[in-house]
Amino acid sequence: MSVALTQPVNFYQANKGLFSWIFSTDHKRIGLLYFYAIISFFLVAMMLGFLMRLELISPGETIMGAKTYNQIFTLHGVIMIFLFLIPSVPAFFGNFFLPIMIGTDDVAFPKVNLLSWWLYVLGGIFALLTLVVGNGPADTGWTFYAPYSVKTGTNVTLAVLAAFILGFSSILTGLNFIVTIHRLRAPKMGWFKMPLFAWALYATAWIQLLATPIIGITLLMIVAERVFGLGLFDPALGGDPILYQHLFWIYSHPAVYIMVLPAMGLISEMIPTFAKRTIFGYKAIAFSSLAIAFIGYFVWGHHMFTSGMSGPARVIFSVLTFLVAVPSAIKVFNWVATLYKGSIDVKTPLLFSLAFIFQFLVGGLTGLVIGALATDIHLHDTYFVVGHFHYVMFGGAGFAFFGALHYWFPKIWGKMYHEKTAKVAFTFMFIGFNLLYFPMLVLGIMGMPRRYYDYLEEFTTLNVISTVGSWILITGIILMIINLIQSKRTGGETTRNPWGGTTLEWQTPSPPPLHNFDAVPVVPEGNPYDHKQNKSI
Amino acid sequence: MFSDASNFVQGVDTSFAIILGASLFFLVGITAVMVYFVVRYHKSRHPEAKDVHESRRLEITWTVIPTILVLVMFYFGWTGYKPMRSIPDEGIKVKAYAQMWSWQFEYENGKTSDSLVVPIDKAVVLDLISRDVVHSLYIPAFRIKEDVVPGRTNKMWFIGQKEGDYDIFCAEYCGDRHSYMLSKVVVVPEDKYTTWFNNKTTTDHPGLAVLKKNACLSCHSLDGTRIVGPSFKGIWGHEVEVITNGEERSVTVNEDYILRSVYDPNADVVKGFNQGQMISYKNIISEDEIKDIIEYLKTLK
Numbered sequence: 001m002s003v004a005l006t007q008p009v010n011f012y013q014a015n016k017g018l019f020s021w022i023f024s025t026d027h028k029r030i031g032l033l034y035f036y037a038i039i040s041f042f043l044v045a046m047m048l049g050f051l052m053r054l055e056l057i058s059p060g061e062t063i064m065g066a067k068t069y070n071q072i073f074t075l076h077g078v079i080m081i082f083l084f085l086i087p088s089v090p091a092f093f094g095n096f097f098l099p100i101m102i103g104t105d106d107v108a109f110p111k112v113n114l115l116s117w118w119l120y121v122l123g124g125i126f127a128l129l130t131l132v133v134g135n136g137p138a139d140t141g142w143t144f145y146a147p148y149s150v151k152t153g154t155n156v157t158l159a160v161l162a163a164f165i166l167g168f169s170s171i172l173t174g175l176n177f178i179v180t181i182h183r184l185r186a187p188k189m190g191w192f193k194m195p196l197f198a199w200a201l202y203a204t205a206w207i208q209l210l211a212t213p214i215i216g217i218t219l220l221m222i223v224a225e226r227v228f229g230l231g232l233f234d235p236a237l238g239g240d241p242i243l244y245q246h247l248f249w250i251y252s253h254p255a256v257y258i259m260v261l262p263a264m265g266l267i268s269e270m271i272p273t274f275a276k277r278t279i280f281g282y283k284a285i286a287f288s289s290l291a292i293a294f295i296g297y298f299v300w301g302h303h304m305f306t307s308g309m310s311g312p313a314r315v316i317f318s319v320l321t322f323l324v325a326v327p328s329a330i331k332v333f334n335w336v337a338t339l340y341k342g343s344i345d346v347k348t349p350l351l352f353s354l355a356f357i358f359q360f361l362v363g364g365l366t367g368l369v370i371g372a373l374a375t376d377i378h379l380h381d382t383y384f385v386v387g388h389f390h391y392v393m394f395g396g397a398g399f400a401f402f403g404a405l406h407y408w409f410p411k412i413w414g415k416m417y418h419e420k421t422a423k424v425a426f427t428f429m430f431i432g433f434n435l436l437y438f439p440m441l442v443l444g445i446m447g448m449p450r451r452y453y454d455y456l457e458e459f460t461t462l463n464v465i466s467t468v469g470s471w472i473l474i475t476g477i478i479l480m481i482i483n484l485i486q487s488k489r490t491g492g493e494t495t496r497n498p499w500g501g502t503t504l505e506w507q508t509p510s511p512p513p514l515h516n517f518d519a520v521p522v523v524p525e526g527n528p529y530d531h532k533q534n535k536s537i
Numbered sequence: 538m539f540s541d542a543s544n545f546v547q548g549v550d551t552s553f554a555i556i557l558g559a560s561l562f563f564l565v566g567i568t569a570v571m572v573y574f575v576v577r578y579h580k581s582r583h584p585e586a587k588d589v590h591e592s593r594r595l596e597i598t599w600t601v602i603p604t605i606l607v608l609v610m611f612y613f614g615w616t617g618y619k620p621m622r623s624i625p626d627e628g629i630k631v632k633a634y635a636q637m638w639s640w641q642f643e644y645e646n647g648k649t650s651d652s653l654v655v656p657i658d659k660a661v662v663l664d665l666i667s668r669d670v671v672h673s674l675y676i677p678a679f680r681i682k683e684d685v686v687p688g689r690t691n692k693m694w695f696i697g698q699k700e701g702d703y704d705i706f707c708a709e710y711c712g713d714r715h716s717y718m719l720s721k722v723v724v725v726p727e728d729k730y731t732t733w734f735n736n737k738t739t740t741d742h743p744g745l746a747v748l749k750k751n752a753c754l755s756c757h758s759l760d761g762t763r764i765v766g767p768s769f770k771g772i773w774g775h776e777v778e779v780i781t782n783g784e785e786r787s788v789t790v791n792e793d794y795i796l797r798s799v800y801d802p803n804a805d806v807v808k809g810f811n812q813g814q815m816i817s818y819k820n821i822i823s824e825d826e827i828k829d830i831i832e833y834l835k836t837l838k
Binding site: 066103135147151153235239240275277283308311321322325326334354357362367369373374381446451452456527533 | 541545548549552554555556558561563564567568571574575578579580583584585586587588589590591592595599600603604605607608611613614615616617618621622670671673675677678680681682683684686687688689692704706707708709710711712713714715716717784811812813814816833
């Protein structure tokens with residue numbers, strides 16, 4: 001590959017000044033705007049998690065009162081879910097890379113894209129405002145279960161309005177991606193020549209578009225209930241709390257696929273690149289994304305096995321829940337098979353991907369344990385569920401996010417990160433993560449309920465281990481961030497294609513020019529991960 | 538685990554063993570294959586990658602086998618759970634009242650208790666009634682849990698098969714003192730239960746009984762400890778600083794003040810405590826009962 005003697009003007013150099021960023025309609029700049037906002041919120045919520053674990057290091061009051069603790073775990077959940085996990089992969093990596101990977105110069109609606117970022121910022125401001133006005137942040141848990149959320153004196157109204165606004169941001173991103181993928185693929189970029197990350201974003205976008213309005217209206221109903229005493233969910237006013245739970249989970253279960261499907265797409269990009277061979281079972285992985293998105297709509301009732309829902313409903317939701325496990329299993333088998341007969345280069349993004357597979361397996365298999373009726377009755381609302389959820393969301397989606405941050409670091413910032421430090425940081429994160437969350441699975445089986453400010457003596461040892469794990473994990477995360485900031489300043493030079501990747505983003509300079517390509521990108525003839533073809537380019 | 542504390546333990550623990558066992562097998566198996574591939578096909582040992590695109594036979598195998606396996610898991614989960622929903626008509630009927638933040642159990646003869654005393658080897662059927670928000674009655678040793686939802690009466694049942702005390706937790710988040718909403722199931726021999734059941738004499742002051750029945754004591758202590766609301770100890774006849782409509786003023790704790798605090802708790806909020814924490818007990822606590830409470834408060838010096 002020939003490298004031009006004078007690098008073309010990249011998208012950073014194309015325009016200057018604050019306004020050129022916050023009013024930019026360039027998908028790469030919007031992606032980065034999202035990134036800086038998302039990572040800031042992540043760090044805030046991480047510190048809240050740190051404080052929660054510190055409180056739980058011993059029974060009784062350690063550093064804060066019960067009410068403060070309840071507010072902190074609520075804010076931790078709201079920020080991590082609505083401001084980190086849901087936007088993380090689509091709004092940052094999706095915005096930055098989807099148009100490049102399908103060979104176009106922007107998303108279908110660049111101005112709508114900018115609007116969605118502004119809505120995100122507005123939603124974030126609302127969430128943070130709960131800290132400083134009225135009776136402090138909501139103390140309901142991120143699930144806002146009625147009628148407690150109707151009765152509590154804390155800032156529930158502001159918090160659910162924040163989630164409502166963030167929902168619109170997510171809907172607009174989904175809409176933009178669906179149209180972009182349908183209409184803007186480069187010539188010759190057929191559906192089955194798209195990178196699997198694009199497939200994952202496509203499946204996710206449909207969930208964002210179709211499921212998010214349901215949470216929007218549900219949250220407005222909470223506001224109406226609080227402000228006007230409408231009587232939708234509070235039985236004292238003639239409402240039904242179970243109705244709230246159905247409406248909430250009709251969105252919030254598919255929402256966990258909004259969080260994890262794009263992350264699976266990242267894994268499908270990173271593994272073939274570092275195995276130096278094509279992905280195994282391209283179509284199986286692409287279709288399993290659609291299957292997860294589809295079946296995922298019909299399993300919400302498994303959050304309500306103990307709610308008093310009818311017997312047949314419990315049985316049907318349990319069967320469907322087991323079925324949604326199958327397409328996820330198919331993905332795992334294909335990823336592992338992709339390592340077979342490769343020529344594996346163990347770089348940091350691959351380490352994160354392997355950790356993803358292990359941790360996602362733990363998360364998925366523990367999901368089977370709580371998908372089964374008999375065992376869920378015992379484990380529902382215990383620490384087992386907290387452990388399961390963090391294994392999928394952090395051990396899965398979070399690790400994929402950080403892996404991809406290393407994978408695309410040279411492409412986004414035009415410098416190479418420091419590999420050895422990155423590996424040290426990864427090791428801390430992997431050990432810390434498992435030490436933090438594995439004990440929760442055991443605590444849950446022992447019967448410790450979740451959202452407990454205080455606990456019985458017998459649960460102490462495992463809680464101490466978990467808290468120590470949080471320190472190791474945070475050390476790893478801080479080290480990783482310092483390493484990336486340092487690498488951005490002083491990292492080594494990089495090329496267009498430092499990893500030998502096969503998808504289109506590796507054909508453009510690092511960082512890319514304003515309109516993404518300096519020459520018409522060559523869409524590979526066969527499968528998008530065909531490394532043999534790559535060599536001939 | 539694997540005790541026999543209730544009639545459900547065996548069924549639930551069998552499903553645990555099957556699902557956890559299969560899960561562990563897959564976790565270890567897949568992880569081992571993954572690590573083996575990374576080592577075996579590391580670029581130093583395997584410099585030239587070989588493309589293997591797909592294999593329909595493999596895809597079908599690893600779709601069909603997991604589908605069968607998960608359906609088997611579903612089946613065991615279902616069989617372990619079915620008896621929990623086959624609630625017998627016969628049995629000891631107890632109403633379990635949940636409110637922020639305590640449990641109260643009411644027996645057929647009107648006897649009330651803050652712990653759930655039951656005879657061994659007898660079916661016990663609970664009507665679950667919430668007086669405020671959603672709670673969940675959880676007895677880990679018995680492997681059972683069911684939400685206590687306001688506006689409806691959920692049911693659960695069990696047979697205690699071993700004498701002893703077992704923890705009851707509230708499993709559905711319900712506010713400040715959720716983690717203190719604890720109680721016990723006490724499984725005793727039949728004759729002991731009969732004696733306990735028929736002994737309705739209470740030594741409690743009638744005012745104290747009202748306070749206990751309405752879970753007042755989960756927020757207001759009797760010994761001066763600060764919980765969610767001010768302690769009852771020594772307040773009778775004393776001056777307190779309250780906030781009324783945002784204005785600070787001083788009032789004496791007398792009959793009027795107590796009545797107002799029970800029926801319109803947000804009118805005068807004692808300085809240093811939060812507004813909106815307490816619901817009105819109008820139509821819940823009668824004026825006669827408030828008189829009992831006042832008599833009791835006078836004894837708390």
